Amino acid sequence: MAAIYDCTVPAELLAGMRLSRAAISRGELVVIPTDTVYGVAADAFTPAAVQRLLDAKGRTRQSPPPVLIPNLATLDALAESVSEPVRALAEAFWPGGLTIVVPARSSLLWDLGDTDGTVALRMPADPLALELLAETGPLAVSSANLTGQPAALNAAEAERMLGDSVSVYLQAAPPTTPPTGLASTIIDATDDEHITIIRHGVVTEQQLRALVGDALFDPKRAEPADDAPPADAAALPADDAALPADDAAVRADGAVVPADAAAVPAADPTARPADAAEPA
Template structure:
């Protein structure tokens, strides 16, 4: 069992223990509402979570990682309805992809709705969306709504596969740590430090546009091509 506090003043909770789970989730929700950062388990690697619609919280996330605004964080969502709420257009190929791979390790870049009142950084009008497969992440998202989430590590350092690894890099920049065991338990060991596969689907709005695989991750390229079709992949 992970101790409740590894750094003085920074709560850390083992979510495999029922009592710690209840307290940790309560404190995590409260911290996010205040604009603080929380480390959460996802189905790929651990992530730093922030309230997506609170610009100071998103900036705090970028600062914790040592990133500037040119590297905006993805947004995790609790379900398919949120995809339509946040994206201006959802092409049929994207609906096929998320039907196949959500919840799971697929991040899709789409044009964000112009009416959204948020500031994720220099997104150029796009948003990267993913529905994770991890039950702790999904439970938190169901209660908070969309969260800006980036891998729980300093830029240039290995992605954290446990909350303890995240804590070693991020320390008291995080308000609450939620531990749920090594991420290799959720995906095969060969994917232990792999993030999600990222695809840019913005060009699919156009008849001759093609989807681009931006980052190779836990979902193989051939699986993306199988669903979308080779003629729609660039």
């Protein structure tokens, strides 16, 4: 049975991090804290490990996981191109609750699922996660729960759902403030001219627009054709709509894969995020 390591205890922190690095290198799964919910992590460049992650959660290749990265330099290494507005947003909101969908470099030897050549990247604001990422490199990370169940807010909750499918569980100190229940904001930066909000979350539209101005395109504000509704109206939540979980899958067309369970109402700041079809 996989052990839970209390990373507030120095000896357990050292052991847990050492075993986590070893598990990742063997293509196994590790549960880690992030700044949103706990995540289950796998080596992004080991296809069998990514498939093991999807299997553990009960998901398919149509729900590819996002990738957590340790620094801004990794954005350039993984993205085919990075526009100046995207770079400005990453510098302003990373580490933190902003997930950026970019075209993935065609030379990358990985298989995250059915991504249509894109990847959703985020740099988390959690010291344990960043330390592990700095040592392992990019990790495919999805919320640490079974699909359709509430996202885990600690290692024990994750272990009850994922059990022995995970090799190591890392438990961080409890947050000093209660979880908000908000997921990361997801933006689609695959268009050279526009950045589109896919999901509203921790980083607000006003904060994004203050940096990039009219480069930020919100389809809810676009004028519909006289004889047809907006083509993407169903894919994008309204500002006060329910948010999917922090690891909602992002497809190349900019849509979020429909949730497998009820999403978190944004109006309730104490609500726990439920897993959607895909912290980052």
